Amino acid sequence: MTISCARCTLRRQNLFIPFTQEEVVFMQRFKTGELTVDAGTTVLMEGSNSPQFYTVFSGMGTRYTTLENGRRQVINFIFPGDLIGLQAGVMGEMKHSVESSTPMVLCAFKREDLWNLFRDQPGRAYDLTWIAAVAEHFLGETIATLGQRDAAQRIAWAFLRIEKRLAGVNLGIFGPQGSRMPLPFRQQDLADALGLSLVHTNKTLARLRMLQLVSWIDGELHVMNRNGLADIAMVDIEAEEMRPLL
Numbered sequence: 001m002t003i004s005c006a007r008c009t010l011r012r013q014n015l016f017i018p019f020t021q022e023e024v025v026f027m028q029r030f031k032t033g034e035l036t037v038d039a040g041t042t043v044l045m046e047g048s049n050s051p052q053f054y055t056v057f058s059g060m061g062t063r064y065t066t067l068e069n070g071r072r073q074v075i076n077f078i079f080p081g082d083l084i085g086l087q088a089g090v091m092g093e094m095k096h097s098v099e100s101s102t103p104m105v106l107c108a109f110k111r112e113d114l115w116n117l118f119r120d121q122p123g124r125a126y127d128l129t130w131i132a133a134v135a136e137h138f139l140g141e142t143i144a145t146l147g148q149r150d151a152a153q154r155i156a157w158a159f160l161r162i163e164k165r166l167a168g169v170n171l172g173i174f175g176p177q178g179s180r181m182p183l184p185f186r187q188q189d190l191a192d193a194l195g196l197s198l199v200h201t202n203k204t205l206a207r208l209r210m211l212q213l214v215s216w217i218d219g220e221l222h223v224m225n226r227n228g229l230a231d232i233a234m235v236d237i238e239a240e241e242m243r244p245l246l
Contacts, residue, residue, distance in 0.1 A: 003107065006028065010057055015242060017244050022036050023121065026121050026124070027246075032113075032149065033108050034057070035054065036103070039101060040099065041099065043084065044084060044085050044094050046097040053056065053114075054084050055082070056081060056082045056107075059101075060080075060185070062185065063075040063084075064097055074193040075095075076111060076142070077162070078098065079165050081169060081245055085098070102187055130244070131204060145194070151201070151204045152204050153232055153234060155190070155204055155208065159214055159216075162221065163179055166181045178222065178224045179223045183221040213225045
């Protein structure tokens with residue numbers, strides 16, 4: 001184990017609720033090690049019964065499910081601080097797969113130790129409930145987006161959500177008017193996640209770039225006009241709510 005919970009830089013980011021000293025000590029015992037994977041690695045496989053679940057320490061990835069015809073449907077994107085693999089711990093097997101889009105470092109926890117968390121650290125256990133509730137809320141917001149927003153509105157909404165999430169972990173350069181941040185996904189991934197065709201996604205991105213609102217080129221997202229994006233997405237710009245980190 002190379003990353004000590006006491007010296008963890010991720011938990012000191014503004015996005016996360018501070019740990020108590022007791023929680024730091026417990027999490028150091030609860031953590032079993034780290035997993036380092038290359039880009040393009042299947043970290044968790046749909047239908048598998050993983051003995052571990054993970055917190056993403058660094059890197060990005062995608063959650064996706066495979067349809068009956070073999071096509072891949074991206075569910076959402078994974079960023080530092082996200083919890084992955086808990087589904088298998090609760091439901092017995094993974095209902096989706098997780099793939100790394102960049103090299104990733106994952107903090108590993110044994111699924112069989114999950115009950116120790118509920119017994120010894122009820123506050124930390126409540127954090128798992130909070131994380132699950134937020135995931136459910138995000139799913140509902142995504143469904144509303146797919147049902148009620150057009151292509152430009154969907155993409156603007158997604159980029160604002162991503163910008164807010166990455167700003168919370170200081171992964172990029174953020175200013176009052178605009179920002180630059182890494183976004184190492186494919187246009188096809190974004191199209192899948194937003195229920196759009198690749199052609200429609202490409203044309204919409206070009207239009208948003210022409211309007212000088214946002215540019216996504218060579219794995220870098222440049223938000224040039226945050227307020228303009230918010231107007232298109234029909235959302236208010238708000239700071240990311242602090243969240244627990246496991």
